[in-house]
Amino acid sequence: MTEAEMVKMCYDKFKVSNNYKNIIREVPFLSRSIDMILVTQKNEIVSIEFKLKNWKQAINQALDHKNGADRAYICMPEPPMGFNELFIKKLKETGIGLMEFNPDDDAINFIIEAEKNDNRWFPNINSLKDIVNRISNKKIFAI
Numbered sequence: 001m002t003e004a005e006m007v008k009m010c011y012d013k014f015k016v017s018n019n020y021k022n023i024i025r026e027v028p029f030l031s032r033s034i035d036m037i038l039v040t041q042k043n044e045i046v047s048i049e050f051k052l053k054n055w056k057q058a059i060n061q062a063l064d065h066k067n068g069a070d071r072a073y074i075c076m077p078e079p080p081m082g083f084n085e086l087f088i089k090k091l092k093e094t095g096i097g098l099m100e101f102n103p104d105d106d107a108i109n110f111i112i113e114a115e116k117n118d119n120r121w122f123p124n125i126n127s128l129k130d131i132v133n134r135i136s137n138k139k140i141f142a143i
Contacts, residue, residue, distance in 0.1 A: 001077075001103050007035055007050050010075060010101060013108055014038060022136050029128055034065055037132060039140055044070040045128060046114070048099065051076045055087045062096045067121065068128030071114035075099040088112070 007025060014023050014036075022039040027047075038046040047065035051058040051074060062072040074091070078100050091098055097114025101107075129141035 003050055003052050006101055009106060010108060022140060024132060024135050027131055027135060029068060029131060030064055032064055046071045048073045048075050059090055059096060063094060066117045068124040070116055073097040073099050073114050075101050077101050077103060
């Protein structure tokens with residue numbers, strides 16, 4: 001399985017859940033690209049960074065996402081030896097959530113819930129909302 005295949009499978013899974021107003025892949029933000037944005041029914045922006053491995057890079061990317069998103073997650077399959085203890089510790093310290101993707105049964109399990117990020121800079125929040133509005137061709141957020 002490639003990272004792109006995992007993103008596609010998760011996208012299809014989220015799309016049928018009815019928990020989200022919008023789901024967008026490859027959202028440009030702060031000179032990077034957020035793999036997926038979920039807009040909840042409460043208009044929260046949830047970012048997801050997908051990785052097959054390299055959790056250290058995933059944490060750095062998710063930290064960038066927290067500049068505009070309400071919540072940030074990393075989604076990856078559980079490694080054969082389980083998730084690294086240092087990885088779990090860093091997630092809890094930073095408030096980043098963890099979703100485990102199981103390709104065998106196409107399941108997404110929330111291992112660690114992401115903390116709501118109230119420590120954001122309003123221009124970044126508005127920038128991400130504007131990008132979401134433009135990419136989705138919907139006026140989800142009033143800016």
